[in-house]
Amino acid sequence: MKRVTLISMIALIFAFSYCIITKSTILYPKVVEAVTYNVGSSNQQVKQIEQRLKQLGFFTGTPDNYYDNNTKNAVIKFQKSKGLKADGIVGDQTLKALNISSNKSSNSNPDTQLLARLINGEGRGEPYIGQVAIGAVVLNRTRDPRFPRTIPGVIYQPGAFTAIADGQINAAIEESPKKAANDAMNGWDPSGGAVFYYNPAKTTNKWIWSRPVIKKIGKHIFTK
Template sequence: MRQTVATLLVLIISNFVMVDALKDDCVKAPYPEFKHYQLLQKIQKEAAIKEERRLLAEKSKQAEKKRRYLAYQEHLKRKEAKKQKALAAAKLNRVNQSVERKGVSNSDKELLARLVTAEAKNQPFEGQVAVAAVVLNRVESDEWQDSVSSVIYAKRQFQPVSNGSINRKATDSAKKAVEEALKGSDPSHGAVYFYNPDIANGSPSPRSRKTAVIGDHVFLD
């Protein structure tokens, strides 16, 4: 009887030992299915982090693109404002010139139209306006005479005065060119000299700067 009881005790103790060993094995070495679950979670987490980074990069890219677009629009706005300011200044200058030039007498207008006819009757209308503007630019300059007639009749300045062609009747085109110049138009860009290089008997001063070339005439300041 005692032997039987002892044997039972040994069996019971062995069972407890085996159960504890199985518990340790489960902790130390999880089941394969559990390992796969952990691996899947890790992959999903890494994918989520990667996607979050991609979205942040895309958002940053869009923000930079928007910033550049707004900067470019601001640049265009400033450029347009600068252009409009320059146009307004040019318009004001033409108005001021027109006000100053309205004091030209009818006789001086007629004289100037005859000069334009003699000097530029075969030139484009723009060139005729430029010739008239040269005379008016001289009138407004402190370095020249202060009236149209005195500028035109200044010694050795205009060949038509020397050869008498200044006395020929002015063309309608020349008259219109004079009126255009009196309104402030100046295709010569402020020139006070002009010449035709094909027939001129000399060369311009090296200090003179070319401002325009219209038809056969070169204009200089």
């Protein structure tokens, strides 16, 4: 009997310390996307790759947005010269050797990306206009003298968003928040000019309940 208690105690202590260790080391998955360019790829980055290859003397055509066989041959030549695996596919390593930033959304501005991550952390599972409205609330705050003036200022204001406090902002990003951030940045505001929102099921704060309500979208109530 004694032994049973002892063993179960040990087991408990183990379980307990295991919990502590894992809890303190779990990190939200970082947003990393491996990007590759191959024959058939077409976008702005392809042009950049071709321009760089032309500068280095590997590519002879006119740089355009299309990754064709000429591009492939130039890439293989380049890869051979750098001692990389000559597969004609531009991945992270080749991009690095070409001195091109591998950031997929290099032409999207950092504020939009941050906004997308906030929407992702705060409003996953919300209807699309609810997500755009979250983005709009951030932008409305930057234009309100009671709040910080910049997007990072508003998003990282201590206590302003739960997704910041609990690290949800670093969760893997979905497609729809990215789209929503773009629409919000371009002026769409389904919130009707709101500067606050809350989930009535989770909020007990009296002050926020007393704010004049503008709209309810999904689970969130948007207020002045």
